[in-house]
Amino acid sequence: MKIITGGVTAAEGFEAAGVEAGIKYKDRKDMALIYSKKPCVLAGTFTSNVVKAAPVIWDKNVVEGAPFGQAVVINAGIANACTGQEGYGYCERTAARGAKALGVPKEAVLVASTGVIGMQLPIEKIEAGIDKLAQAKADTIAAGTMAAEAIMTTDTRSKQAAVEIDIKGKKVTLGGMCKGSGMIHPNMCTMLAFVTTDAVISKELLTKAVKEDVQDTFNMVSVDGDTSTNDTLLVMANGMAENPEIEEGTPEFALFKEALHYVNESLAKMMAGDGEGATALFETKVVGAATKEDARRLSKSVICSSLTKAAIYGHDANWGRILCALGYSGASFDPEKIELYFESRSGRILIYKDGVAADYSEEEASRILSDPEVRVLVDMKMGTETATAWGCDLTYDYVKINADYRS
Amino acid sequence: MKIITGGVTAAEGFEAAGVEAGIKYKDRKDMALIYSKKPCVLAGTFTSNVVKAAPVIWDKNVVEGAPFGQAVVINAGIANACTGQEGYGYCERTAARGAKALGVPKEAVLVASTGVIGMQLPIEKIEAGIDKLAQAKADTIAAGTMAAEAIMTTDTRSKQAAVEIDIKGKKVTLGGMCKGSGMIHPNMCTMLAFVTTDAVISKELLTKAVKEDVQDTFNMVSVDGDTSTNDTLLVMANGMAENPEIEEGTPEFALFKEALHYVNESLAKMMAGDGEGATALFETKVVGAATKEDARRLSKSVICSSLTKAAIYGHDANWGRILCALGYSGASFDPEKIELYFESRSGRILIYKDGVAADYSEEEASRILSDPEVRVLVDMKMGTETATAWGCDLTYDYVKINADYRS
Numbered sequence: 114m115k116i117i118t119g120g121v122t123a124a125e126g127f128e129a130a131g132v133e134a135g136i137k138y139k140d141r142k143d144m145a146l147i148y149s150k151k152p153c154v155l156a157g158t159f160t161s162n163v164v165k166a167a168p169v170i171w172d173k174n175v176v177e178g179a180p181f182g183q184a185v186v187i188n189a190g191i192a193n194a195c196t197g198q199e200g201y202g203y204c205e206r207t208a209a210r211g212a213k214a215l216g217v218p219k220e221a222v223l224v225a226s227t228g229v230i231g232m233q234l235p236i237e238k239i240e241a242g243i244d245k246l247a248q249a250k251a252d253t254i255a256a257g258t259m260a261a262e263a264i265m266t267t268d269t270r271s272k273q274a275a276v277e278i279d280i281k282g283k284k285v286t287l288g289g290m291c292k293g294s295g296m297i298h299p300n301m302c303t304m305l306a307f308v309t310t311d312a313v314i315s316k317e318l319l320t321k322a323v324k325e326d327v328q329d330t331f332n333m334v335s336v337d338g339d340t341s342t343n344d345t346l347l348v349m350a351n352g353m354a355e356n357p358e359i360e361e362g363t364p365e366f367a368l369f370k371e372a373l374h375y376v377n378e379s380l381a382k383m384m385a386g387d388g389e390g391a392t393a394l395f396e397t398k399v400v401g402a403a404t405k406e407d408a409r410r411l412s413k414s415v416i417c418s419s420l421t422k423a424a425i426y427g428h429d430a431n432w433g434r435i436l437c438a439l440g441y442s443g444a445s446f447d448p449e450k451i452e453l454y455f456e457s458r459s460g461r462i463l464i465y466k467d468g469v470a471a472d473y474s475e476e477e478a479s480r481i482l483s484d485p486e487v488r489v490l491v492d493m494k495m496g497t498e499t500a501t502a503w504g505c506d507l508t509y510d511y512v513k514i515n516a517d518y519r520s
Numbered sequence: 521m522k523i524i525t526g527g528v529t530a531a532e533g534f535e536a537a538g539v540e541a542g543i544k545y546k547d548r549k550d551m552a553l554i555y556s557k558k559p560c561v562l563a564g565t566f567t568s569n570v571v572k573a574a575p576v577i578w579d580k581n582v583v584e585g586a587p588f589g590q591a592v593v594i595n596a597g598i599a600n601a602c603t604g605q606e607g608y609g610y611c612e613r614t615a616a617r618g619a620k621a622l623g624v625p626k627e628a629v630l631v632a633s634t635g636v637i638g639m640q641l642p643i644e645k646i647e648a649g650i651d652k653l654a655q656a657k658a659d660t661i662a663a664g665t666m667a668a669e670a671i672m673t674t675d676t677r678s679k680q681a682a683v684e685i686d687i688k689g690k691k692v693t694l695g696g697m698c699k700g701s702g703m704i705h706p707n708m709c710t711m712l713a714f715v716t717t718d719a720v721i722s723k724e725l726l727t728k729a730v731k732e733d734v735q736d737t738f739n740m741v742s743v744d745g746d747t748s749t750n751d752t753l754l755v756m757a758n759g760m761a762e763n764p765e766i767e768e769g770t771p772e773f774a775l776f777k778e779a780l781h782y783v784n785e786s787l788a789k790m791m792a793g794d795g796e797g798a799t800a801l802f803e804t805k806v807v808g809a810a811t812k813e814d815a816r817r818l819s820k821s822v823i824c825s826s827l828t829k830a831a832i833y834g835h836d837a838n839w840g841r842i843l844c845a846l847g848y849s850g851a852s853f854d855p856e857k858i859e860l861y862f863e864s865r866s867g868r869i870l871i872y873k874d875g876v877a878a879d880y881s882e883e884e885a886s887r888i889l890s891d892p893e894v895r896v897l898v899d900m901k902m903g904t905e906t907a908t909a910w911g912c913d914l915t916y917d918y919v920k921i922n923a924d925y926r927s
Contacts (some may be wrong), residue, residue, distance in 0.1 A: 164855045196844050197875035227620050230840020231877045241659030342844050346736030347815065419826070420922055422829045435635020436602050440571030447569045448602065466603035508923075509916050515827055516834030516915075 114372055120273030122257035125311035126150040126353035129256045130249035131263030134236060134242030137190030137228060142263035143325040144239070146246035147307055148215060152181035153349035154316040156221075156323040158331075160344035164481035168224040169343060171204040175223055176185075180348060184219040185307060186211045186243055187264050187291075193226040193234050194342040203234045203465040210240045214247035225305050225345050227266055227292060264305055267389050267514055268292050272287070274379035278372045280365050283356035285312045289376045293384040304331060306346040306380055312369060314392030318361055323348050324368050330377035333409065333502040334385045335417045348373075385416075385503035386486070390510030395425050396488040398501045407444035408500035414442035415489060416504030420517035424507035425487060430455060431479035432464045435489055452492040457484035521779055527680030529664035530695030532718035533557040533760035536663045537656040537702035538670030541649030543642060544597030544635060549647070550669035553653035554714055555622060560756035561723040562630075565738075567751035573601030575631040576750060578611040582630050584773050589756060590628040593618045593650055594671050596699070600633040601749040603691040609865070610641045617647045621654035632712050632752050634673055634699060668697040671712055674796050674921055675699050681786035685779045687772050690763035692719045696783045700791040703858060711738060713753040713787055718761035719776060725768055729777050730755050737784035740909040741792045742817065742824045755780075792910035793893070794821075795915030803895040804834050805908045814851035815907035821849035821894060823911030832894060833913035837862060837885035839871045842896055847923040859899040864891035 122129045127149050134144040157176040159169045175182055179332070186207050193200045215222070218368040252258065261271035265426030275288030291306035314322075323346070331346060359365050397415040402408035415421060418438035424431035430452055440448065449468035454461055459481045461470045481487065529536045534537075534556050541551040563584040566576045582589055593614050600607045615629040620627075633641070655664065668678035682695035698713035730753070738753060766772050793801030804822040809815035822828060825845035831838035839860055847855065856875035861868055866888045870878045888894070 162844060162847035163849075163852055192840070193842055195876065197856065199876070230838075230844065231872075260710070268897055304792050342840075342847060419918075423919050423922030431637075433599070433602055433749075436571050437569060437637065440569035440749060442570075449604065465602070465638075469602065469606070476752065480525065497618050503656050507919055512830050512833065512914055512919060513828075515830030517836065 114368070114375065115277045117275045117277050119254045119275040120257040120261050120288050120290040121307055122252050123275035123307045124286040124309045126351050127309045128250040129260035130246045130251065131244060131259030132245040132249055134188065134238050134245070135185060136238055136264055139478055142259065144242040144246060144367045145260035145263035146250055147185040147260065147309065148250050149183050149309070149349060149351040150264050151351045151353055152221065153351045154314065154319055155182040156316065156320040158323060158327050158346045160341055162342050164195065164342045164452045166192055166226060166343040167196055167200040167204050168226045169345060170201065171208070172223045172225065172345060172347065176218060179220040181221060183217040183277055184211055184215050184224040185225060185347060186307065187225040187244070188234070188239060189264050189266050190228040190374065191232045191234050192228045192230050194230040194234055196231070199233055203236050204212045206236055207239055207243065212242045214243050220394050223347060227264065227305055227343055230342060238330065257288070257290065264292045265289070266348050268387055270387055272380055272383040272387065274376045276372045276375050278368050280356035280359060280368065283354050285354040285356050286310065287372050287376050289380050291384055292379040293387055304338060304341065304344045304384060306331065308348045308376055310350045311352065312350050312359060313354060313356050314350050314359045314369065318359060318366065319348060322373055324371065326374050326377050329500070330374065330381045333413060333500065334381045335413065335504050339369065355438040356397050382503050385505055388505035389514045390508040391505030392485070392508055393420065393425060393506045394486045395504045395506055396486070396501060398488060398490070399491050399493060400499045401493040401495055402498040403496040404420065405498045405500065408498045410442045410444045411439050411491065411493065412500045412502035414438045416502045417489055418506055422504065422507035425482060426508050428479045428482040430464060430475060430482060436465065439491065446493050448494060450494045454490040454495070456490055457481045457487045459484050521782065522684045524682045524684055526661045526682040527664035527668050527695050527697040528554050528714055529661060531684035531693040531716045533758050533923040534716045535657040535659045536667035537653045537658065538666030539594065539649060539652040539656055541645050541652070543595055543645055545691065550596045551649040551653060552667035552670035553657055554592040554667065554716065555588050555657050556716070556756060556758040558760055559590050559628065559750065560757045560758040561721065561726055562589040563723065563727040563755045565730060565734050567748055569751045571602065571748050571749045573599055573633060573750040574603055574607040574611045575633045576601055576752060578615070579610065579630045579632065579752060581629060586627040588628055589630055590624045591618055591622050592630040592632060592754060593653070594632040594644060595641070595700050596673050597635040597669050598633060598639045598641050599635045599637050599750050601637045603638070603640055606640055607884035607896045613643055614646055614650065617650045621650050627804050630754060634671065634712055634750055637749060653711065655732065664695070671697070671699045673699065675794055677794055679787055679790040679794065682781045683779045683782050685775050687719065687745065687763035687766060687775065690761050692761040692763050693717060694779050694783050695861065698787040698791055700794055710832050711748065711751050711791060714784055715755045717757045718759065719757050719766060720759040720761065720763050721766045721776065722755050725766060725773065726755060726757055727779055733777065733781050733784050736907070737781065737788045740820060740907065741788045742820065781782060789910050790804050793911055795912035796921045797915040798912030799891050799892070799915055800832060800913045801893045802829065802911045802913055803893070803908060805895060805899070805906065806898045806900060807906045808900045808902055809905040809907070812905045812907065815905045816844050817849045817851045818898065819907045819909035821845045823909045826914055835886045835889040837871060837882060837889060843872065846898065853900050853902060857901045859901070861897040862888050862894065863896045863897055864886070864888045866891050
């Protein structure tokens, strides 16, 4: 597996674009397009929120019902959620205009929106934007970056990852982009993520790979515990690598899953590290758990704890808050037995063991916590299961951004 | 039912004190005592966190095993949680010293701690503090207030409530105090709450009343979603009102429960409104829910949403975040049918109906949200169940307090 530069245009046959459509922001790109020269098999996972945005409903229908997909039209600024029949109608108009501009069936056009809930889309601006996108699309790395920039809301940087693998002598590429950075608690989050690949793989097998991997990647991220109405992960495979079809239970499928995991995990970590107002990526790795479910609950509970997140911001080794978060996670364990470490590129330190604080230096702990990527490592001493969850610190800027997001 | 001034000393035969013991803070009271002239029947509810502080374990043993209780010794500054056998030993020494100073059995002395997790108590200071408390105790309102002040940590004001009822010609009084204000998500939170009454009531019936009422009061409060290791509610009844014993299924029991509910709800709301860094009490009332459990989940999900809490701080009618929080609560409903209002002493406004934003004035909504007590009212249109949950806004000061709590 080889890590390469790029995003959604890394794989063969994919084009992208990002343009200014003037939907809500001024002087910035706010619409993106992903387009495949050939029809793609699709896999997708969507928000578990009862309140689902119109584009989520549209895309679910496409992913589950249409034979293939070929394009995704994305806008930032307005989420098209809680917008009733009018909002759903705009999805249809978006897809219809995309279909016309790109020469593909309407049912092959997916849509995604992120931004403020409850406002209607300015559909004429969207339609004009689609025409611009169709003109601008290109298969370059730069075009992929334009798209990744266009889907940002409160993100401070665009997020892309790509990787190459070899499937029986054929180069297969996977690339993706995503955006955060508030209302992020995917189960699925307004996380939007898009992964493209030129692999030849069936829809069933692609779906299986995506559903499994999302449990350990996007669903292990939380910025603020709010599961958005718009969360969407779409994976498109256009088969242009011309590899022999990837079959279940083969080394090739294992390699494909590894590549998908790399792209998903990279994007998930970028999203967490760029959480609203964040100064640090805050990772919690649980090892020695009795069950996988326990490991996931425990690690996620820690990265979701507001008190712990604020302590990370303060570079304060306030490990009691971590013990507390483990304790209310819903998993059972013996607090006297577990071990807890802090680690970062600046070192590693044992903090808690045998039911009491270890004899550590607060100064050293604080130095370790001053890194932009910090990790809590917890050994539950109960079994062999592990899980990792990613979040970020809680800062003044999180409050600032969200006390005044709409204006 | 008559609302009166006072707290834990309002009921007949209860004394209290608050003194400076120099445990962690300088120049402030940090130890409190509640003492009853006569033995009390006890009821208690404690944290559901797997990591339970030593005093929680001690008190559970007393409440469940001892025939009666007569005193509570409380300290602020150090939580005596995650302190191993040494920490539990300090509970025993605290109770023993209290027993000696007050002339009661050791098994009748309850203990409670709040503050930093993981540090050991300075037991000599605690013991000296107990002697001072025993000297200072008094049955005055002022003494109750001293106690309520002594148990504060990041609270900005002390919290007391009291009420009188008439049980067959006898005046029965209930009074209580509590403290917040971080790590508050009782299920049971470090919430500590103490209610005293001079009612004659059996332990069984008192326990039943407390367990039921806590579901609708303390367990409906959240400041930050972190369920503490120390949460404790203790209710003590010493029988000194000499009323005919309160029996189940009688109007007198209904009246007693109403009085208990008033005290508990008052304290719970004070705790929420004084959440760390809060500028407003944020209440969410759900009506028309299909089940009581749904009503509780829905209302609690809204007051726990970081994004909604930040919007409340910004006086921003960002109702999409409320819809979103309802949607991920776990309760199912039809987003097209529900109705949503904002209200406060400044008025009431319909915000959302029929699946889309109502035609409201942002200016008026913002004015309503500028009150120090704001309420979201949601009608689910599915049934007749209701629930109310209390939280607070999310502010810069919450981050400030918690990024630097220990230093």
